Amino acid sequence: MPKIVDRDAYRQELIIKAVDIFAEHGLNGLGMRGIAEALGVSKSALYHYFPSKEELFSACTEFILQPKSLYGVSDQSEIPENKEQAINSLISTLDNRFQGEMVVLLDYVKNRDYKDVANDTLLRMADRNFQLELSKVVGESNAHQAYALLIGGLMLRLLNGKQTRIDEIASWIVALSSNN
Numbered sequence: 001m002p003k004i005v006d007r008d009a010y011r012q013e014l015i016i017k018a019v020d021i022f023a024e025h026g027l028n029g030l031g032m033r034g035i036a037e038a039l040g041v042s043k044s045a046l047y048h049y050f051p052s053k054e055e056l057f058s059a060c061t062e063f064i065l066q067p068k069s070l071y072g073v074s075d076q077s078e079i080p081e082n083k084e085q086a087i088n089s090l091i092s093t094l095d096n097r098f099q100g101e102m103v104v105l106l107d108y109v110k111n112r113d114y115k116d117v118a119n120d121t122l123l124r125m126a127d128r129n130f131q132l133e134l135s136k137v138v139g140e141s142n143a144h145q146a147y148a149l150l151i152g153g154l155m156l157r158l159l160n161g162k163q164t165r166i167d168e169i170a171s172w173i174v175a176l177s178s179n180n
Contacts (some may be wrong), residue, residue, distance in 0.1 A: 011091055014039060015040070015060055016051075017041065018059075018060050019097075021039065022104050023097050023101060023103070024100060026104055027104050027108050028110075031053065035056070038143060051138065054110070057122075061072055061122045061126070065125060065130075067133060069085060070130075071086065071089045071090055072092065072096075079176025087174055089152070090150075091170055092166055092171050094150070098155075100155075102155075108122075109123075127147070130150070131143040131146075134147055139176070139177060146173045146176050149172045149173050150169070150173060
């Protein structure tokens with residue numbers, strides 16, 4: 001009797017695992033053969049679900065930009081409603097993968113001109129999703145500044161060996177909400 005596979009669930013499983021592979025190896029570190037090996041699947045199986053590396057990367061990006069992924073909560077859990085808890089959850093989740101995300105981001109924009117970067121669909125989606133989530137904490141008028149504090153704070157934390165505390169970065173962002 002043939003094995004019954006839930007194609008959508010299996011595709012989602014591949015996406016979740018591929019996120020970590022991209023974070024570890026960068027966007028250009030592995031081709032589809034290497035990604036398939038790291039996933040433990042055949043190259044033809046991977047191509048069955050994702051016709052190209054670009055489509056796999058796009059699916060991974062869309063997955064990590066979903067609100068529950070941004071906050072690191074399972075499908076069964078809720079995003080914290082308390083502003084301070086929500087921002088701490090967001091920062092902690094991003095902090096766990098920030099170095100890998102920066103490697104992927106730099107690979108993604110490498111050798112592209114600023115106009116191409118400015119018009120990139122995935123980068124615009126990331127900007128939009130982060131600013132939408134941050135606007136829930138600080139208001140729409142302060143979301144752009146909060147986004148800069150988020151990325152800048154995480155970069156500072158990366159570069160100073162995590163001496164900058166997550167709650168400190170959160171306090172910078174939450175302080176913007178008092179400006180509303």
